[in-house]
Amino acid sequence: MNSKVLAAADIGGTTIKMGLFHSSGDLIDQWEIPTDTSNDGAQVPAHLAASLSQYMDKHEIAKENVQGLGVGCPGFMDMENGVVHHAVNIGWRDFPLKQKLQDETDLPVIVDNDANVAAIGEMWKGAGNDEADCLCITLGTGVGGGVIVNNDIVHGSSGIAGEIGHVSVVRENGAPCNCGRTGCLETIASATGIVRLALDALQADETPSLLRNRDEVTSQAVFEAATKGDELAQSVVSFMSRELGHALAQIAVVLNPSVIVLGGGVSKAGATLLDPVRKAFEQSALPLVSSACEIKQAVLGNDAGIVGCAWLVREKISGN
Amino acid sequence: MNSKVLAAADIGGTTIKMGLFHSSGDLIDQWEIPTDTSNDGAQVPAHLAASLSQYMDKHEIAKENVQGLGVGCPGFMDMENGVVHHAVNIGWRDFPLKQKLQDETDLPVIVDNDANVAAIGEMWKGAGNDEADCLCITLGTGVGGGVIVNNDIVHGSSGIAGEIGHVSVVRENGAPCNCGRTGCLETIASATGIVRLALDALQADETPSLLRNRDEVTSQAVFEAATKGDELAQSVVSFMSRELGHALAQIAVVLNPSVIVLGGGVSKAGATLLDPVRKAFEQSALPLVSSACEIKQAVLGNDAGIVGCAWLVREKISGN
Secondary structure (H helix, E strand, O other), rough: OOOEEEEEEEEEOEEEEEEEEOOOOOOEEEEEEEEEOOOOOOOOEEEEEHHHHHHHOOOOOOOEEEEEEEEEEEEEEEOOOOOEEEEEEOEEEEHHHHHHHHHHHHEEEEEEHHHHHHHEEEHHHHOOOOOOOEEEEEEEEOEEEEEEOOOOOOOOOOOOOOOHHHOOOOOOOOEEEOOEEEEOOOHHHHHHHHHHHHHHHHHOOOOOOOOOOOOOOOOHHHHHHHOOOHHHHHHHHHHHOOOHHHHHHHHHHHHHEEEEEEHHHHHHHOOHHHHHHHHHHHHOOOHHHHHEEEEOOOOOOHHHHHHHHHHHHHHHHHOO | OOOEEEEEEEEEOOOOEEEEEOOOOOOOEEEEEEEHHHHHHHHHHHHHHHHHHHHHHOOOOHHHHHEEEEEEEEEEEEEOOOOOOOOOOOEEEEEEEHHHHHHHOOOOOEEHHHHHHHHHHHHHHHOOOOOOEOOOOOOOOEEEEEEEHHHHHHHHOOOOOOOOOOOOOOOOOOOOOOOOOOOOOOHHHHHHHHHHHHHHEEEOOOOOOOOOOOOOOOOHHHHHHHOOOOOOHHHHHHHHHHHHHHHHHHHHHOOOOOOOEEEEEEHOHHHHHHHHHHHHHHHOHHHHHHHOOOEOOOOOHHHHHHHHHHHHHEEEEEEE
């Protein structure tokens, strides 16, 4: 058993979340630094390395006792070589992130995308409960996903596996999706999709609703209204949950996961969302598949990423 | 590099296909023995071991030079412990196949189900071209599948991953499926499903068709008639291919495979099937996913199983 320290950095467009972990996954310390996007993000590796060094000193952790640095990053990348092709929020284009961080920190570095490290984090220490086969779905502005199979993240042949938001749900006359097609799961199960469904329903007729005459309809308002018995809101939640549960069931008959974790802002609706999703899932999946699979709410929130980064170091960078 | 010999046995209800391979996957010899289903299949391990020993003698292969025996088997099983819960064609119930074969052969043994070993075989030495991420779909009496991710077979949390035949395709008023639900891919893309679609079309009206007044409509006859320009047959092939291509696209956006291999009797239709399936796939998948993925016809036929068994030994049983 390797007992070295695991270093983690989850890079976002505004802040970099950082952490030091014991190899068990227990947290030693976590902190944030701002992401310096000036000069197309050129200083990010140096700043990150300086901050890591400072916290290693604070905790009296020598470099020889750190197994490596795991990094999560937004954008499209070559994960094997750690080159970020394009990260628009940071300014990187064909940026050799892994090499630069290795040079700056003198540590082995492993890089993966932010959705994947968040999924791994939930799998390892969150709602995934360290299960070997699980799906993590993020229901936010869009719908993202991370797929864990045989205890490892699935990248696919060109690094774009997990595009669960672009499973086709409405095959005819679906709403336009950001991907250029129509009827994707993201057009229905994202916060944006839920608001669109509610606005469409409000415009369709004069049904009274708590959602009328608000300055702004949000997905949170839709779930709150549904909880209060608002029929229009309930019909939106019911449709969205049925389609999400159905889509998850199709993936589950192929992958037979033991857990599906729902995270992101929309998942904060809790049982108002999870109960109907579970019901639709059970109706749509093979009984042997649905009886083997729990659907749970994510628990780690924004900390999932650094936990996943620590897992990457533990599992992918050989110690000693 | 381990250069030991790999032994393989793909057990079916009528015959057991057997093989000896170099560790490269090159065949040394292959042969068949009948499956003795008398006495609830109790003698199968002893017969299999005797036949293997005979062929090892023939090729002057000493036991020390065999890395292990890989076994494919039908039915529902605990792959980790090699216990077959139920294999109706052989007569086994809670049969400790792995232990019995280890006792009889004095070799390390690994057991997996027949659909998985066939998928692994196609992945390693067939149309899968040793790609790390591929799907193998068998279009036969039913629709089965094997999922390869990160160069390994996906079993799922309870050993039933790959049930691609039970992806839901027709959500309302679908035909009944053997699984007890309706509208599964198997009701459309299996040989049985194609025949049903053709018979339904023939009964619906009086459209002239080459398929009328035959003693029996087979899926092969449907594809042959379609090739000859028969409109009714073409409409069946068109519907079936569109639904199959759409279903494959949904799986591909989640797993981003580089190859999807279509095997089984229905796949013998070749381009008549593959061309429209490819077209539907490209229309339904994210462009980045479809451009990364080839759809190909299986090439190994009934030999895929023993090749996959040899791979299991090579990858899962440590040599020396």
